[in-house]
Amino acid sequence: MASVAARTLVGAVAPHDVPNLDDRELVDRVKHGDVTAYDALVRRHIRHATTIARRLLGNVEDAEDLVQEAFVRALDRIESFDDSRAFAPWFFRLLINAGINARKARALRTAEPDSGEFPSRAANPLELTERGEIRDRFIAALSSLPPRQRLVISMFEVDGLSTAEIARALGITRETVRWHHHQARQKLRDALAAFRE
Amino acid sequence: MIHERRAAGLAEPERDSQLARAIRDAEGPAPGRARLELLRARIAAAAFAALEARRERTWWEWTSRWARTEVALAAAATILAAVIGGATTIGRGEIMGDTTVALTSITRQAPGAEHFDSVAARAVTAAASSEQVMNALVGPASGEWLLTAAVLR
Numbered sequence: 443m444a445s446v447a448a449r450t451l452v453g454a455v456a457p458h459d460v461p462n463l464d465d466r467e468l469v470d471r472v473k474h475g476d477v478t479a480y481d482a483l484v485r486r487h488i489r490h491a492t493t494i495a496r497r498l499l500g501n502v503e504d505a506e507d508l509v510q511e512a513f514v515r516a517l518d519r520i521e522s523f524d525d526s527r528a529f530a531p532w533f534f535r536l537l538i539n540a541g542i543n544a545r546k547a548r549a550l551r552t553a554e555p556d557s558g559e560f561p562s563r564a565a566n567p568l569e570l571t572e573r574g575e576i577r578d579r580f581i582a583a584l585s586s587l588p589p590r591q592r593l594v595i596s597m598f599e600v601d602g603l604s605t606a607e608i609a610r611a612l613g614i615t616r617e618t619v620r621w622h623h624h625q626a627r628q629k630l631r632d633a634l635a636a637f638r639e
Numbered sequence: 640m641i642h643e644r645r646a647a648g649l650a651e652p653e654r655d656s657q658l659a660r661a662i663r664d665a666e667g668p669a670p671g672r673a674r675l676e677l678l679r680a681r682i683a684a685a686a687f688a689a690l691e692a693r694r695e696r697t698w699w700e701w702t703s704r705w706a707r708t709e710v711a712l713a714a715a716a717t718i719l720a721a722v723i724g725g726a727t728t729i730g731r732g733e734i735m736g737d738t739t740v741a742l743t744s745i746t747r748q749a750p751g752a753e754h755f756d757s758v759a760a761r762a763v764t765a766a767a768s769s770e771q772v773m774n775a776l777v778g779p780a781s782g783e784w785l786l787t788a789a790v791l792r
Contacts, residue, residue, distance in 0.1 A: 475694030484682050492670050502670065506678050513682045517689050581665045598652065599659040605651060620649040630658065
């Protein structure tokens with residue numbers, strides 16, 4: 443630690459070397475107030491963090507507020523980070539817990555997603571209307587899922603993560619991940635069942 | 640947990656491409672690079688004060704950690720200086736002894752120095768004060784002795 447402090451003070455490691463350091467080395471430097479290391483950590487995880495936050499909160503503005511809050515909170519609590527473990531799961535657990543609390547505490551803005559359309563291959567108005575209804579119903583079902591189920595189904599189906607990877611990221615067991623996935627998929631299928639008949 | 644017991648019977652789920660596409664479409668496009676850069680700048684601004692406080696704390700901790708070493712080194716230097724300096728102030732007898740040896744070796748090399756040698760040696764060995772020794776060697780500080788010597792000649 444003393445050597446990192448000394449290096450940080452005298453700037454023995456050039457800023458352009460920082461992005462090549464792994465998360466643990468960056469965290470070590472952040473503990474000593476290294477701005478460049480903190481910025482490198484933010485750059486590395488901001489995209490994934492924003493995706494998770496959007497899934498939790500449903501709109502971009504709330505998601506960005508949550509991501510900012512999570513990164514600042516991570517800095518405040520960096521001393522409690524266990525150096526022997528990976529940074530990402532620790533940080534994403536912090537983000538998810540903050541997101542779940544935000545969902546409970548805040549009167550969220552409308553959960554309408556920014557954009558995104560189902561493929562518009564439909565030609566006739568009836569088909570377009572039906573697709574619109576399917577989409578609305580699916581979005582409503584997706585938004586109504588409990589936060590962890592919402593994350594698990596997206597991380598598994600969209601991000602392509604395994605249940606083991608999701609378990610590590612969320613700090614829960616693989617069995618719990620499978621259970622959330624099973625529940626979420628069932629609810630989404632039920633929501634669309636009427637249109638499949 | 641109840642659901643864990645139930646989930647124990649669940650196999651690793653199969654991926655559902657239709658469901659994946661529907662979720663992706665519902666979520667909309669990922670945030671663009673420019674938007675992420677703006678957010679990154681916001682985060683950097685929000686964290687600046689906390690990072691600065693950490694830097695100051697680190698500097699102080701680093702300084703105070705090394706201060707112990709610095710104090711130890713300073714103490715050692717003081718002791719060393721005292722030991723070396725103390726050799727010149729241990730006692731008049733030692734100074735006089737050293738001075739006699741030094742004067743003897745100097746004056747023996749000088750031509751016609753027998754008189755000087757004897758005066759200096761007498762002054763030193765007679766346990767004279769340092770002023771008396773200096774007077775014997777170079778004359779009194781007043782300078783009158785020089786005038787007197789010139790007149791007598």
